[in-house]
Amino acid sequence: MAAQAGPLVDLSIDNDGIAILTMNRPPVNSLNLELLEEIGKSLDEVAKNKTKSMILTSSSPSVFSAGLDIMEMYKPDLKRAEIFWTTLQDVWIKLFGSSYITAAAINGHAPAGGCLLSMSCEYRVMVEGKYTIGLNETALGIVAPTWFMDTMCHTIPIRQAEYALTTARMFTVDEALQVGLIDESASDKADAIDKCKKFIRKFDKIPSLARAVTKQKIREGPLVRLQKNRQQDTAEFLGFLKNPKIQQSLEMYIQSLKQKAAK
Numbered sequence: 001m002a003a004q005a006g007p008l009v010d011l012s013i014d015n016d017g018i019a020i021l022t023m024n025r026p027p028v029n030s031l032n033l034e035l036l037e038e039i040g041k042s043l044d045e046v047a048k049n050k051t052k053s054m055i056l057t058s059s060s061p062s063v064f065s066a067g068l069d070i071m072e073m074y075k076p077d078l079k080r081a082e083i084f085w086t087t088l089q090d091v092w093i094k095l096f097g098s099s100y101i102t103a104a105a106i107n108g109h110a111p112a113g114g115c116l117l118s119m120s121c122e123y124r125v126m127v128e129g130k131y132t133i134g135l136n137e138t139a140l141g142i143v144a145p146t147w148f149m150d151t152m153c154h155t156i157p158i159r160q161a162e163y164a165l166t167t168a169r170m171f172t173v174d175e176a177l178q179v180g181l182i183d184e185s186a187s188d189k190a191d192a193i194d195k196c197k198k199f200i201r202k203f204d205k206i207p208s209l210a211r212a213v214t215k216q217k218i219r220e221g222p223l224v225r226l227q228k229n230r231q232q233d234t235a236e237f238l239g240f241l242k243n244p245k246i247q248q249s250l251e252m253y254i255q256s257l258k259q260k261a262a263k
């Protein structure tokens, strides 16, 4: 993978007071520990500055995020793997549970953890093209953690979520629109950001405390479930990583990604 140039995230505030959080880990914004830490810090910053809203996007021209960095899971140092997983949990708790308004301008592919980040926002606009979005874990022989599933069930009807999760369905932009996995499509990244801003402006006349408390109450179930089960969730993740069969399938998956990239 190419060496990192520049900061892993960019956080800027526009003239309307909207924070734009841009993931910047070329080539595919795979979520390693350092990127997750930087996303977490940026989410803290947005909360601390009482910014009214945030749009999550990517600096890549074709990938929103490739999901978790597979190299964090392949033959890992278990202490780092534990920190990696708890940092991912923290990011999800901060984003899914945020009181400020959140929207994702999905400017490219969003598999697995990339889909999770976008679903943790309140509104999704995806750029038209041959991009796909979804939770593909079962295709890799693994089970998405309960809070990944909960997040999908908060986004699309539970029947559709069950079908998508069990079949590892990757949705095209049109299919995602049809099922409600995304709210709108856009012609390009600028259009996606404009549409996210239009969504954010819908709240101009809604008292912010009432909005925030309503959001937190409706999202309380999945949040409490993870908060109560964090240690068990982490132990399960580490247990997976220690399983030789999982390591073998990871190795094969990495090879297949590399072969595809080399073509």
Ligand SMILES: CC/C=C\C/C=C\C/C=C\CC/C=C/CC(=O)SCCNC(=O)CCNC(=O)[C@H](O)C(C)(C)COP(=O)(O)OP(=O)(O)OC[C@H]1O[C@@H](n2cnc3c(N)ncnc32)[C@H](O)[C@@H]1OP(=O)(O)O
Binding pocket: 001, 002, 027, 028, 030, 062, 063, 065, 066, 067, 068, 069, 070, 071, 073, 109, 111, 112, 113, 114, 136, 137, 140, 142, 143, 144, 145, 237, 240, 241, 246, 250, 253, 257, 258, 260, 261, 262
């Ligand atoms: C797989 C996990 C298995 C077991 C884990 C064990 C236990 C886990 C238990 C529970 C946790 C489960 C939760 C998992 C959630 C996840 O997020 S897993 C990650 C799933 N992500 C994917 O499957 C996406 C894979 N990537 C792609 O499909 C494509 O790269 C993508 C469509 C995003 C972009 O395509 P393209 O622009 O053509 O780029 P390339 O494919 O050419 O890739 C460029 C280089 O980037 C490397 N790469 C791609 N994805 C990842 C990744 N997720 N992690 C690390 N590296 C990645 C790719 O190998 C290329 O590298 P190279 O240039 O060859 O060095």
